Amino acid sequence: MKFSTLILAAASCAAGARAADLPALWAERVKCAVAVEYVTQTELERRPTVAYGTVVDSQGTIILPSAAIDLRIAPKQIKDFKVYLPGDPEGTPAEYLGRDAYTGWHFVRASAAILSRLVPVTAFAGPGAPRIAALADEVWGIGIRNKDEDFTPYILRSSVALLQLLPQRTAIAQQEVAGPGLPVFDRDGRFVGLGSSSFGQTFVEFSGADRDGSPIMLVNIEESSAFLTADEVLPYIGRIPKNVFGRPLAWLGAYGLEPMDREVAAFLKLESQSGAVVSEVLEGSPAEKAGLKAHDIILGIDGKPLPRFKPDRVVVDFVERQIAAHAPGEAMALSVLRGSERLELKSTLAEEPRLVREADREYFEKIGFSAREFVYGDAIARHSKVSDLSGVVAHLVKPNSPADLAGLRPDDWIKEIDGAEIADFASAAQKLTDIEKDATRSETVFLVSRGSDTAVLRIKLH
Amino acid sequence: MVNQSLFRSILGASALLFAPFATPAGASMSSGFDRLLDSVVRIDVSEVNYEDGARRIDASIGSGVILSQDGLILTNAHVAGPRAVDINVTLASLERVNAKLIGWDHWTDLSLIRLNLDDVKKRGLTFKHAEFGDSEKLYVGETVYAVGTPHGLTRTVTRGIISNNNRYFEDTEGVDGYETGNFNSWLQTDAAINPGNSGGPLVTEDGRVVGITSRAYLGANNLGFAIPSVAAKRVVAGLVKDGSITRSYIGIIPKALQDLEGFYDLAVNSGVLIDSVESGSPASEAGLKAGDIILSIDGRKVDGRFPEQLPTIQNTIASLPVGSSLVLDYKRGSSEASAALVTTKLESRMGEEWVSDTWGIGVRKVSRAFARENQLPDDTGVLVIGIQRGFPAEVAGLARGDIITKINQSPVDSLDVIRATDAAYASRPAPTLFEVQRERRVALVVLKP
Numbered sequence: 001m002k003f004s005t006l007i008l009a010a011a012s013c014a015a016g017a018r019a020a021d022l023p024a025l026w027a028e029r030v031k032c033a034v035a036v037e038y039v040t041q042t043e044l045e046r047r048p049t050v051a052y053g054t055v056v057d058s059q060g061t062i063i064l065p066s067a068a069i070d071l072r073i074a075p076k077q078i079k080d081f082k083v084y085l086p087g088d089p090e091g092t093p094a095e096y097l098g099r100d101a102y103t104g105w106h107f108v109r110a111s112a113a114i115l116s117r118l119v120p121v122t123a124f125a126g127p128g129a130p131r132i133a134a135l136a137d138e139v140w141g142i143g144i145r146n147k148d149e150d151f152t153p154y155i156l157r158s159s160v161a162l163l164q165l166l167p168q169r170t171a172i173a174q175q176e177v178a179g180p181g182l183p184v185f186d187r188d189g190r191f192v193g194l195g196s197s198s199f200g201q202t203f204v205e206f207s208g209a210d211r212d213g214s215p216i217m218l219v220n221i222e223e224s225s226a227f228l229t230a231d232e233v234l235p236y237i238g239r240i241p242k243n244v245f246g247r248p249l250a251w252l253g254a255y256g257l258e259p260m261d262r263e264v265a266a267f268l269k270l271e272s273q274s275g276a277v278v279s280e281v282l283e284g285s286p287a288e289k290a291g292l293k294a295h296d297i298i299l300g301i302d303g304k305p306l307p308r309f310k311p312d313r314v315v316v317d318f319v320e321r322q323i324a325a326h327a328p329g330e331a332m333a334l335s336v337l338r339g340s341e342r343l344e345l346k347s348t349l350a351e352e353p354r355l356v357r358e359a360d361r362e363y364f365e366k367i368g369f370s371a372r373e374f375v376y377g378d379a380i381a382r383h384s385k386v387s388d389l390s391g392v393v394a395h396l397v398k399p400n401s402p403a404d405l406a407g408l409r410p411d412d413w414i415k416e417i418d419g420a421e422i423a424d425f426a427s428a429a430q431k432l433t434d435i436e437k438d439a440t441r442s443e444t445v446f447l448v449s450r451g452s453d454t455a456v457l458r459i460k461l462h
Numbered sequence: 463m464v465n466q467s468l469f470r471s472i473l474g475a476s477a478l479l480f481a482p483f484a485t486p487a488g489a490s491m492s493s494g495f496d497r498l499l500d501s502v503v504r505i506d507v508s509e510v511n512y513e514d515g516a517r518r519i520d521a522s523i524g525s526g527v528i529l530s531q532d533g534l535i536l537t538n539a540h541v542a543g544p545r546a547v548d549i550n551v552t553l554a555s556l557e558r559v560n561a562k563l564i565g566w567d568h569w570t571d572l573s574l575i576r577l578n579l580d581d582v583k584k585r586g587l588t589f590k591h592a593e594f595g596d597s598e599k600l601y602v603g604e605t606v607y608a609v610g611t612p613h614g615l616t617r618t619v620t621r622g623i624i625s626n627n628n629r630y631f632e633d634t635e636g637v638d639g640y641e642t643g644n645f646n647s648w649l650q651t652d653a654a655i656n657p658g659n660s661g662g663p664l665v666t667e668d669g670r671v672v673g674i675t676s677r678a679y680l681g682a683n684n685l686g687f688a689i690p691s692v693a694a695k696r697v698v699a700g701l702v703k704d705g706s707i708t709r710s711y712i713g714i715i716p717k718a719l720q721d722l723e724g725f726y727d728l729a730v731n732s733g734v735l736i737d738s739v740e741s742g743s744p745a746s747e748a749g750l751k752a753g754d755i756i757l758s759i760d761g762r763k764v765d766g767r768f769p770e771q772l773p774t775i776q777n778t779i780a781s782l783p784v785g786s787s788l789v790l791d792y793k794r795g796s797s798e799a800s801a802a803l804v805t806t807k808l809e810s811r812m813g814e815e816w817v818s819d820t821w822g823i824g825v826r827k828v829s830r831a832f833a834r835e836n837q838l839p840d841d842t843g844v845l846v847i848g849i850q851r852g853f854p855a856e857v858a859g860l861a862r863g864d865i866i867t868k869i870n871q872s873p874v875d876s877l878d879v880i881r882a883t884d885a886a887y888a889s890r891p892a893p894t895l896f897e898v899q900r901e902r903r904v905a906l907v908v909l910k911p
Contacts, residue, residue, distance in 0.1 A: 260906060263907070294904065452741070456722075
């Protein structure tokens with residue numbers, strides 16, 4: 001008797017009161033959504049950016065989607081993080097914690113002052129395993145308006161139209177269901193996923209000049225119809241980076257992975273699985289030490305064949321995530337096809353070499369450019385031997401500055417200054433500082449490398 | 463060097479047909495000029511183009527000048543080149559005669575064609591030929607005339623002056639993708655030059671040919687350029703003799719010293735700066751580096767203070783027989799040294815082209831120069847220059863700019879390899895595996911029936 005009453009009560013709650021409850025569910029859940037503003041400050045400009053994020057724990061940790069911050073920008077240049085609660089024009093300072101390579105998420109920590117007004121999304125995850133949205137489930141999520149509308153939150157509703165592995169399990173709803181980085185819930189208010197970057201949709205545009213119409217692709221950057229399902233989110237919210245660079249970063253050094261498409265798989269009699277073609281094996285990398293060669297096809301990792309994805313190119317993300325799931329120093333086994341031969345290679349992943357966003361840089365006002373440390377990736381990009389890392393890179397060239405007028409271009413590799421070879425960033429910085437200090441100086445001469453050519457540039461000072 | 467994007471070769475006029483008109487007898491500029499008018503021709507060229515992944519024919523109109531009674535006609539390389547399949551010449555008498563290519567030299571943008579003399583004889587046609595003048599004697603401000611076929615308007619004469627008699631520019635893709643301008647300077651004139659003038663003569667009042675009009679700035683007012691006769695005469699002699707011009711190569715890109723003498727501690731008017739040394743070239747192997755100053759070539763001092771002096775220096779080296787030994791004295795920092803090197807043959811970036819109608823793909827052989835420019839490991843492979851929609855290559859995902867390096871796992875080191883697989887495929891279509899280099903990436907695709 002008691003048992004059946006309980007069931008009945010639950011049933012009436014689910015069937016009868018559901019729709020009426022949505023505003024109440026909304027009012028609670030909107031507290032786990034925030035807007036995050038930060039400033040990108042380069043030598044020449046300050047540029048604010050707004051992104052949306054979800055609170056994931058009681059310390060006020062917020063995750064932002066990968067696209068929220070451009071990876072090419074050095075963490076030193078992104079500053080003044082602020083968290084805005086939906087509907088509140090007053091922001092409070094926040095701290096950037098870094099990006100996790102495996103999930104791609106950026107982590108931000110809100111200040112203690114607003115902790116009491118935040119509710120982590122885990123409060124709505126329910127007991128037991130994460131709730132995975134199923135086909136045709138009704139789902140709703142949160143969107144947030146722009147700053148000039150006080151980041152007013154609003155509700156989006158739809159139902160699940162398709163579930164795909166991309167390679168993470170991704171639900172695609174019929175319409176937009178949340179802002180990218182904002183949470184999605186089911187009708188019971190249970191967390192079912194996190195809005196991901198939206199997909200492009202093709203439209204046909206007609207105009208007076210083009211009456212036949214031409215297809216254009218539009219992307220709604222404020223709202224998305226796709227979301228990562230809860231099982232791709234909840235187990236990983238604890239991956240808070242130890243530093244802003246997200247180190248340690250596992251590195252294999254197999255560059256330019258390209259998917260093996262179905263036709264190629266059939267040609268090579270590998271119909272049942274997918275593969276990734278290795279374009280280059282980087283100098284000194286774990287891949288090179290393991291004996292991997294350019295043009296090898298990776299067919300399996302750690303003894304498991306690479307699964308098939310739709311579309312084929314998803315396999316590249318899959319491999320990259322497999323690497324990121326490891327720590328530097330860990331072993332990773334690769335099954336590869338070389339010509340018609342199958343090989344099992346054992347690699348030991350290493351720490352990724354210093355990245356461009358970690359490189360030292362300094363702006364030289366009088367010459368009008370910023371010099372950046374030449375790092376491993378720069379050598380790779382220039383088809384150059386890694387063993388002779390030297391010189392510096394022109395990172396930014398100020399328009400109409402002496403450097404610009406002399407023909408210096410961003411990404412030029414400065415190998416000599418005033419006829420002397422540049423060994424490293426520190427010596428270049430010293431030399432450039434001395435040149436700028438010397439008021440009697442009328443010129444400086446750079447030897448730069450650009451593509452397959454070099455150029456001697458005479459920079460006239462003052 | 464001048465901004466390349468401003469340049470357009472002045473070709474490709476649409477055919478505007480006008481009724482011929484008679485020249486009134488009597489008054490004329492000079493007998494020499496009348497003779498010149500009777501030696502200028504209109505040239506209609508049909509050339510193949512593989513850029514759609516199929517054999518397509520493009521038609522264009524240019525001009526030319528008859529140089530001899532045996533029917534040699536000088537025109538631009540971008541008017542009549544190796545892609546030409548039909549060359550039709552309209553004589554001053556308005557009669558049309560076919561011609562064939564004798565040879566071309568894209569570096570100077572000149573080519574030589576010859577009239578079908580049997581046809582001329584059979585039909586009893588007559589023409590006159592022009593004489594060269596001396597472009598070295600031209601002075602700035604001297605009156606010159608351009609004669610040609612602008613926009614298809616046959617035998618149009620325009621008048622101007624020599625605006626500059628020693629203009630320097632290079633254009634790495636100036637002649638239908640081929641390099642031009644490194645070995646000659648140009649005459650600049652304000653005589654109106656329009657598309658279709660290409661290959662026509664620039665003449666003095668006595669009707670002597672001092673230049674071959676070749677280029678103009680589009681969108682500018684009367685900034686036209688001609689190859690000077692001093693360069694043209696040399697090229698004509700070489701093309702008549704061998705059908706091509708062979709040049710020596712050492713692999714340096716020179717730069718004018720301008721005001722850098724002080725920095726390099728040099729006497730004024732001596733030396734030329736090496737801006738770049740091409741990897742794997744004779745200069746690179748001899749140890750020359752960018753930033754070195756060449757002081758003399760085989761003991762003769764060089765003066766590369768101004769950009770206008772660079773073509774002469776380049777031409778000095780290029781004019782040597784291939785395989786010549788050469789000693790360059792150079793300065794590096796405060797020390798001086800000599801480098802001995804042996805020249806090799808100068809090659810263009812553009813390789814031989816071919817099209818497969820079965821696959822719907824146009825390709826060009828990767829040359830050593832192309833490989834060097836694009837930092838490829840070697841010259842294996844063919845570059846995809848055209849794709850035909852709906853054909854196997856496009857369906858498989860090949861794209862323009864891809865470099866096909868292997869077919870069915872064998873390296874494509876010549877056009878013959880791809881020709882042979884294409885023939886095999888045409889007779890018995892079967893899935894064929896292509897390995898392509900796409901920027902820095904390697905992609906595998908299967909072409910199938």
